[in-house]
Amino acid sequence: MADKRFIVLEEIGQGGHGKVYRAKDEQLDRVVAIKVFHDSYAEAERLMKEARTLSRLTHDGIVNVYDVSRISIDLGHQTTITLSEDGPQEEQRSWAMIMEDLGDIDPLHYVRENGVRAALQIIVEIAEALQAAHASGIFHCDLNNNNVRVLRGHAKLFDFSLAARTPGRPYGTPAYRAPEQARGEEPSDRTDVYGLGRLLYGLLNPEQIGKAPVEGSRPVLPKLRELGTKGRKQLEDLLQRMLDPDARKRPSVDEVAQVCRAAMRPKFGWRPLILFAGIGALLAALAIVLGSELVRHREDAPMAAKLRVSIGIVHHDKNILMVRRRHKEGTLSWQFPAGIIKPSQDPEQRIIDETLEETGISIKVVGKIGERISPETKVHAVYFNCAYLAGDLRNDDPNENAEVAWVLVEDVEKRITSSIYGGVVELLKGIRDGRVH
Structure with missing residues (x-):
């Protein structure tokens, strides 16, 4: 008997064991991810093992599992999934796991947008999640960028399916698996350290992401301005140990987290301090010499941006989502959904969260x-x-917004009285002409 219904929004992944969908939970009014296995009989035990594994892990860095159930899929005009334990046609139903939706932000993309510090932060957070898993006797065994997502500026680990692996056979993604995995041997916490090392190397050296390492070679990182020569050498030494063929020689996940945290901290030695002092003295002298000239011209200097704001041009068919602020900003009245980006936040996730919260x-x-x-x-x-x-559109922030609305793309520019960014104008034109869907 059906007790829940999900509206499938899109297919977000597919592998040898099944598919993953993003869906709207109509009962609880939230977006979830649903992992559906191809064969309800052959994979049922594997799915339940993974579900039991994840249910034992409660950590901010590990995906939440909401439910595991038999399901039926209706491939009608709009694909729906129903949780069902009863039904006349057993063969048409499969097992599925309903999980937290982690969004689409791949760690590699996040690092491209936010720099080296973001890569180190991801490794620290995944290392902390692994510590929680290892404390429960659970090893992930398939650490790679496809099994990590960045949600609201923080890394989340998912897909513990290999925790229920078949003994004696190779397991794990080939480019990331440790030598003991290739031999089909039992894993340990150091097995996950090897995968974490491959992930760290790929995030800092994107050209090597997903490539199998050359046996016996030392990992060499590109010149990274944020790290400097000393920091780069420390990370290369760490990677050398993380990727050691002998699991006993690899560092613990705790040590990996400590080294990455240290590398994230800004380094100021005596030479930079002397340099800064010299620059300060020079600027002070210039201020004395120029005096009133600096004061007279300061209003003509370009103004640095005080805030970063993430703005979303949300389209549905040929309608654009807009909000009308109660407090005008400059000459703006009607705007696109927007949210202030804090230093630790991902701009993409910020607009996703802000739009949901506001509308x-x-x-x-x-x-x-x-x-x-x-x-x-x-x-x-x-x-x-x-x-x-x-x-469904609603004004969930009436203190800030007087109104929210879907506006025909032809009417958007009539409502905005300020300048519109050229890239936005081009997007609106593409939507209006039917080139963007």
């Missing part, structure tokens, strides 16, 4: 449009092309 609409980021310093508000605006996923 009740779930969206996905299709791509980045561009960025600029707004001539009206003087904020650093980052623009994203976003597509509607689910939800």
Whole structure:
């Protein structure tokens, strides 16, 4: 008998064991991920083992599992999934796991946007999640960028299916698996350290992501401005130990986290301090010499952006999501959904969260449009092309917004009285002409 119904929004993954869908939970009004196995009989035991594994792990860095059940899929005009234990046609039903939706932000993409420090932060957070798993006697055995997502600026680990592996056979993604995995031997906490090392190497050296290491070679990182020569050498030494063929010689996940945290901290030796002092003295002298000239011309100097704001151009068919603020910013009245980006936040996830909080609409980021310093508000605006996923429009922040609305694309520019970023104008034109869906 059916007790829940899910509206499938899109297929987000597929592998040898099944498919993963993003779906709207109509009963609890939330977006979830549903992992559906191809064969309800052959894979049922494997699925239940993975579910039991994840249910034992409660950590912010590990995906939450909401339910495991038999399901039936209706491939009608709109694909739906129903949780069902009864039904006349057993062969048409499969097993599925309903999980937290982690979004689409791949760690490699996140590091491209946010730099080396973001890569180290991801490794620290995954190492902390692994510590919790290892404390329960659970080893992931398949650490790679496809099994990590960045949600609201923090790394989340998922897919513990290999915790229920078949003994005696090779397991894990070939480019990431440790030598003992290739031999089909039992894993240990150091097995996950090897996979974490492959992930760290790929995040810091994207050209090597997903490539199998050359046996016996030393990992060499590119010159990374944020690390400097000493920091790069420390990480290369760490990687050398993490990728050692002998599991006993690899560091613990705790040591990996400690070294990466240390590498994240800014390094100031005596030479930079002397340099800064010299620059300060020079600037002070210039201020004395120029005096009133600096004061007279300071209003003509370019203004640096005080804030970064993530802005989403959310489209559904030929309608654009807009909000009307109660407090005008510059000459703006009607705007696109937007949220201030804090230092630790991911711009893409920020607009996803802000849109849902303000309007009740779930969206996905299709791509980045561009960025600029707004001539009206003087904020650093980052623009994203976003597509509607689910939800009914409502004004969930009446203190800030007087109104929220779906506006025909032809009417958008009539409502905005300030300048519109050129990339946004092009996107609106593409939607209007039917080139963007």
